[in-house]
Amino acid sequence: MKQVTTLFLKIAVIFIGIPVLALCIFLVPEIGNITAQLLPEFAYMEYLVSIIFYASAIPFYFALYQAFKLLRYIDKNEAFSELSVKALKKIKYCAITISSLHVLVLPLFYLFADKDGAPGVIFIGLVVPFASMVIAVFAAVLQKLLKEAIDIKSENDLTV
Known part of the structure; x- marks a missing residue:
């Protein structure tokens, strides 16, 4: 049963990455063009917007890779290990990075709204x-809980 569940989650991780790839290929250049058309006095914003969106795709795919690794650890019965804690820590940092990069684009949304x-x-x-900050907080909570569970497990192993 566990193998089927993790297989389903691995497929879901792959399917999460496909729409973002399509957005990077088709939508990001269009957003850059719209930015240049709506704000001709800020022509450089076209490139800045594209760079920020493409730069945020890098930590997104890295976080998906870490989630995939986490699912492999669960398959190998290594869910309660330091490797899992490290993967959750990397996912947390990726989510914070994505959030920070998208906060840089918020003034552009203000200009569009104005x-x-x-x-x-x-x-x-x-x-x-x-959304990415919610994921970062969730990953941080899971990381802390997993670390505490590992500590409790190691204490019990030493007691017996």
């Missing part, structure tokens, strides 16, 4: 930083 007269655009810009 130009278009739609203040709701700012809230759309907050979705990715907020």
Whole structure:
């Protein structure tokens, strides 16, 4: 049963990466073009936006790789190991990096909202930083719980 569950999660991790790859290929250049059209006085923003979105894809895929490694540790019955704690720590740092990079783009959402007269655009810009911070906090909590479980396990092993 455990193998089937982790296999399903591994497939889900792969399927999570595919839409982001499609967004990087098709949507990011379009967002850069829209930025250049809406803000011609800030023509350099086209490149800045593309760089930030592509740069945030790197830690995203690294975090997916760490999640895949974590699932392999579970398959090998090494879930309660320092390797799992390290993987969760890397996922946490990747989520913080993604959130930080997307916070850098928030002034651009403000300029879009100001130009278009739609203040709701700012809230759309907050979705990715907020979601990645939730993932970072969740990974930090899991990391702490796993570390405590490993400590308790090692104490019990020494007692027996």
